[in-house]
Amino acid sequence: MPKQNDSKNVTPSPARRGELLGVAAEVFAAQGYNATTVRKIADEAGMLAGSLYYHFDSKEGILDEILSSFLDELWQGYDEVLAAGLGPRETIEALVTESFREIDRHRAAVAIYQKESRHLAQQERFAYLVESQQKFEKAWLGTLERGVAAQVFRSDLDIRLTYRFVRDTVWVAASWYRPGGQHSPEEIARQYLSMVLDGIAVRI
Amino acid sequence: MPKQNDSKNVTPSPARRGELLGVAAEVFAAQGYNATTVRKIADEAGMLAGSLYYHFDSKEGILDEILSSFLDELWQGYDEVLAAGLGPRETIEALVTESFREIDRHRAAVAIYQKESRHLAQQERFAYLVESQQKFEKAWLGTLERGVAAQVFRSDLDIRLTYRFVRDTVWVAASWYRPGGQHSPEEIARQYLSMVLDGIAVRI
DNA sequence: TAACCTACCAAACACTTGTTAGGGAAGGGA
DNA sequence: TCCCTTCCCTAACAAGTGTTTGGTAGGTTA
Numbered sequence: 001m002p003k004q005n006d007s008k009n010v011t012p013s014p015a016r017r018g019e020l021l022g023v024a025a026e027v028f029a030a031q032g033y034n035a036t037t038v039r040k041i042a043d044e045a046g047m048l049a050g051s052l053y054y055h056f057d058s059k060e061g062i063l064d065e066i067l068s069s070f071l072d073e074l075w076q077g078y079d080e081v082l083a084a085g086l087g088p089r090e091t092i093e094a095l096v097t098e099s100f101r102e103i104d105r106h107r108a109a110v111a112i113y114q115k116e117s118r119h120l121a122q123q124e125r126f127a128y129l130v131e132s133q134q135k136f137e138k139a140w141l142g143t144l145e146r147g148v149a150a151q152v153f154r155s156d157l158d159i160r161l162t163y164r165f166v167r168d169t170v171w172v173a174a175s176w177y178r179p180g181g182q183h184s185p186e187e188i189a190r191q192y193l194s195m196v197l198d199g200i201a202v203r204i
Numbered sequence: 205m206p207k208q209n210d211s212k213n214v215t216p217s218p219a220r221r222g223e224l225l226g227v228a229a230e231v232f233a234a235q236g237y238n239a240t241t242v243r244k245i246a247d248e249a250g251m252l253a254g255s256l257y258y259h260f261d262s263k264e265g266i267l268d269e270i271l272s273s274f275l276d277e278l279w280q281g282y283d284e285v286l287a288a289g290l291g292p293r294e295t296i297e298a299l300v301t302e303s304f305r306e307i308d309r310h311r312a313a314v315a316i317y318q319k320e321s322r323h324l325a326q327q328e329r330f331a332y333l334v335e336s337q338q339k340f341e342k343a344w345l346g347t348l349e350r351g352v353a354a355q356v357f358r359s360d361l362d363i364r365l366t367y368r369f370v371r372d373t374v375w376v377a378a379s380w381y382r383p384g385g386q387h388s389p390e391e392i393a394r395q396y397l398s399m400v401l402d403g404i405a406v407r408i
Numbered sequence: 409t410a411a412c413c414t415a416c417c418a419a420a421c422a423c424t425t426g427t428t429a430g431g432g433a434a435g436g437g438a
Numbered sequence: 439t440c441c442c443t444t445c446c447c448t449a450a451c452a453a454g455t456g457t458t459t460g461g462t463a464g465g466t467t468a
Contacts, residue, residue, distance in 0.1 A: 013414080031323055034238035038456060050457075051416050059456065089405070115319055118379070119235050153404055158387070161395050162404055168376040169369060175322070176368055183362070191365050199403035200357050200366055201293070217444075242426060254428075255446050263426065 012055045020045055020055055025066045025108035033063055033116050063112070064125060070109035071132050074102050082139055088147030089197075095140065096170055096193050100185040103174045110174035140167060166196055216259045224249055224259055229270045229312035237267055237320050267316070268329060274313035275336050278306050286343055292351030293401075299344065300374055300397050304389040307378045314378035344371060370400055 023045045027036050038059050039049040056062050081094040103110050113129075120126040121133070141163045147153035153162075169192065177188070227249045231240050242263050243253040260266050285298040307314050317333075324330040325337070345367045351357035357366075373396065381392070 011414080016415080032236065032238055032320070034236060035323070037454080039454095047415090048417060050418080050459090053457065054415060057457095116236070119239070152406055154406055157395055157399065157404065161387070161392065162399065164377070164380055165373060165396065165399055166404070168379075169373045172372040172376050173368070175372075183365070188365065191361055192369065195361065195366065195369055195403070196399070197403045197405040199399070199401045200361065200370070201401040202356055202358055203407075215444080220445080241424080243424095251445090252447060253426080254448080257427065258445060261427095 017055050020052070021062065021066055021069075022108075024062045025112065028063065028066070029108035029111040033112065060125065063116075063120075066109050067113060067117075067120075067126070068128065070102075070106045070113065071128070073106070075132070075135070077102065078139065087152070088143050088150055089152045091143045092140075092147070092166070092197075093193055095143070096166075096196075097186060097189040099170045100173065100189040100192070103171075103177055104179055104185040107174055107177060107179060110171065114171060114174060136167075137163065169196060221259050224256070225266065225270055225273075226312075228266050229316065232267065232270070233312035233315040233319075237316065264329065267320075267324075270313050271317060271321075271324075271330070272332065274306075274310045274317065275332070277310070279336070279339070281306065282343065291356070292347050292354055293356045295347045296351070296370070296401075297397055299347070300370075300400075301390060301393040303374045304377065304393040304396070307375075307381055308383055308389040311378055311381060311383060314375065318375060318378060340371075341367065373400060 020041075024036075024041045027041050027044055031040070037049075038052055041062075042049045042052050045052075052062075056065075077098045078095065081091065081098055084091075084094070086094060117126075117129050117133075121129040141159065144153060144159055144162055144166070148155050148159065173188065173192075183191075224245075228240075228245045231245050231248055235244070241253075242256055245266075246253045246256050249256075256266075260269075281302045282299065285295065285302055288295075288298070290298060321330075321333050321337075325333040345363065348357060348363055348366055348370070352359050352363065377392065377396075387395075
């Protein structure tokens with residue numbers, strides 16, 4: 001399955017492609033996918049709209065490549081954590097930390113994912129978004145259940161509500177996070193984990 | 205300032221307008237504002253695209269009315285809570301509960317607000333989104349600071365991080381919440397507050 | 409020098425978009 | 439009966455959309 005246009009007799013350099021993908025991701029994240037015109041992307045990259053089609057075969061293809069390469073890297077990190085055989089609490093800690101590192105590295109892609117994944121998932125081309133989301137839920141929900149069984153997580157909470165709570169608190173951060181800001185990803189992860197695990201109220 | 209088209213010699217009924225606003229909000233929330241065509245909205249309402257312009261003067265006007273009427277109602281509830289003179293913890297509890305009630309009543313509007321407000325706020329027409337967001341931050345951040353001073357909230361956390369944490373955990377719920385589901389808004393608020401205040405870990 | 413490849417431009421294409429203008433059907437009030 | 443109001447339709451417009459086609463400047467290779 002050719003993802004780029006190697007059906008034609010051209011071979012764009014991966015380096016330039018990478019640059020353009022970065023530009024496109026920034027614009028998509030800022031304006032939204034549908035509100036972004038290919039002329040705007042080209043403009044931001046210092047070229048004309050048609051020239052983009054030397055590197056990519058469609059606007060949708062650009063989006064596809066941004067999201068799938070992000071998810072590939074995400075799961076590389078997640079699978080490593082899940083294979084480490086940690087306890088439930090340590091697994092959650094490692095997943096959250098890894099998530100904030102991904103937000104740090106793929107801020108734009110995460111923002112796009114959050115805004116668009118819901119209605120993109122309905123299209124066949126982006127079916128992998130659904131798969132990823134299911135795998136995601138399995139990993140997090142499973143860990144939480146293990147934690148409840150091991151009596152390290154509270155058993156008086158609706159587990160699905162807890163799952164959504166933890167998942168969302170982590171990933172929405174991409175909407176305000178700016179790399180090179182006051183806190184490192186690890187520091188943010190540490191504070192978020194402290195809030196999620198122990199709450200923001202003073203212990204009596 | 206006429207928000208509808210009363211410059212022309214027509215007077216659409218508020219009831220029908222309300223119905224159409226509801227339809228439009230649902231479609232906007234599901235597909236995203238820019239990805240939604242006025243033909244799609246009209247289709248969902250059982251009429252043709254041009255007919256919408258009997259009730260509204262533009263697509264943007266529809267969006268404007270959805271968002272502003274939601275914010276109006278939101279602040280009606282918030283102002284009541286803030287004027288009640290409650291303690292910091294009770295204020296947070298009341299604000300969160302009120303927020304979930306708003307999500308219950310204006311699910312679509314909240315979803316639209318979350319997806320689009322960031323880049324809409326740049327337009328002059330939607331300047332009230334910025335005002336609202338500032339007022340919002342002032343209310344929540346102020347309450348959290350009061351709580352830290354009164355030693356009911358932890359002082360070892362970055363207060364801005366805490367603010368974003370609480371704010372986001374509450375409002376993202378609109379992306380998965382469905383009215384008439386397993387839990388009432390009040391029950392969700394109760395569990396969320398329990399997680400935010402006391403954490404999900406078992407207390408040792 | 410000649411052939412070739414990379415990376416872009418110029419100009420157009422077909423289509424979709426939000427929006428408008430004029431008209432008409434249904435019903436109520438005079 | 440006639441008029442007026444409400445609500446929608448038909449048909450079109452102009453602007454903007456993603457995309458294609460053919461061409462070309464500049465470098466690399468033979």
